[in-house]
């Protein structure tokens with residue numbers, strides 16, 4: 021073991037005797053050469069055992085000959101000592117030559133088998149078959165590993181053991197220098213998985229394969245920490261246990277060494293079982309699709325309209341657009357957002373309203389421009405109630421353009437107005453000269469159940485009226501985004517002031533409303 025120095029020898033002996041696997045021993049010796057961990061378990065064990073047995077004492081040969089019986093005795097002593105340690109007995113030095121392990125290795129007292137049984141070619145194959153059967157399209161992957169929280173407790177115990185047995189002068193590296201189990205695990209498993217699946221492992225990949233280990237036999241290892249640091253363990257939503265890895269690490273930072281030693285055996289006791297693989301899961305980062313939509317129906321809500329579980333309208337803009345997307349991206353769900361929204365009875369004409377859809381956990385993620393164009397056609401052929409344009413895949417970052425500065429944007433409307441008093445052309449001509457008209461809008465009664473009560477100042481930039489008959493005219497408005505047009509026309513019982521009734525000195529109402537344009541220059545237009 022050319023990577024290890026003479027000063028590492030006592031560390032190797034203590035840890036092998038304590039029941040650590042060779043990879044955990046390497047970690048504690050701060051060996052940072054990844055390929056070392058990839059050697060076969062058997063070879064590593066042999067190398068480390070040989071290294072530990074190279075005796076630097078003059079009576080080396082005698083010791084070597086007496087080795088096997090001495091080993092056995094040593095191990096039994098270690099186990100006895102573990103028992104008695106719970107009663108507070110002072111630990112004995114264990115720097116003897118370690119036993120040679122048999123074919124089926126005992127489960128490591130620190131990693132509980134993670135670096136023994138779950139990082140070989142067979143396990144990489146098993147993981148890869150799970151990934152393949154999940155049927156994702158991916159060109160790279162990132163692997164995340166979730167370990168039982170008690171591994172941190174056991175790691176701490178091993179660390180204290182080494183510190184005590186070897187002494188600080190020979191074991192100068194800090195706890196932070198010890199290679200993390202997760203890191204060593206990834207060093208071994210990454211090349212194996214990469215070879216199996218034929219794609220690189222990349223920390224920035226949007227496709228994540230997570231493997232979660234559990235070890236119920238030792239779940240109780242963490243419990244004593246709660247009595248010492250109750251503030252570290254608070255129940256949280258979505259967490260099955262208060263003993264999360266982060267909480268355990270926090271408690272271990274706070275606990276005094278002597279208190280830890282009194283309550284937890286150093287070295288940790290030997291487990292009967294190895295870890296279980298609780299789960300191997302795949303998850304693809306969301307994809308974002310944006311575009312603009314027209315809505316030509318006065319009976320189509322923007323989003324599914326369901327009250328108390330009962331559907332009020334048979335479809336919605338959101339569903340008409342997203343259903344073909346869900347199918348093609350093979351996504352697990354979606355979030356729909358748009359630049360403002362129109363009422364169910366309002367049409368959206370002109371260039372349409374910008375929208376964006378977040379597709380969750382898409383199984384397919386790469387599309388050509390042509391494919392997206394075809395998808396747009398599929399949506400447009402599926403219904404005459406809506407039409408989509410400028411459909412494109414966008415980044416998450418670009419989505420902010422849709423919402424940013426919304427207040428400063430303008431929108432154009434076209435409304436059919438009814439007047440109680442009979443009018444002539446001359447009665448409405450004055451409207452054409454009104455510019456930058458300021459109004460105050462109290463939250464409309466009809467949205468008060470979902471919006472906070474407030475008074476919002478709004479500006480109507482321009483107005484234009486077109487006489488139709490004695491009781492009807494068409495009103496064209498360019499307003500600040502967020503202006504409630506219906507309320508401006510009928511006044512909402514005086515909650516919008518001034519309003520069209522005030523201007524016309526008669527009761528006015530709105531019969532039809534169309535959005536003519538939403539002046540948000542995102543997403544970029546796409547040429548047909």
Ligand code: ZN
Pocket residue numbers: 040041042043044045128129130131132133134135136
């Ligand atoms: Zn181990």
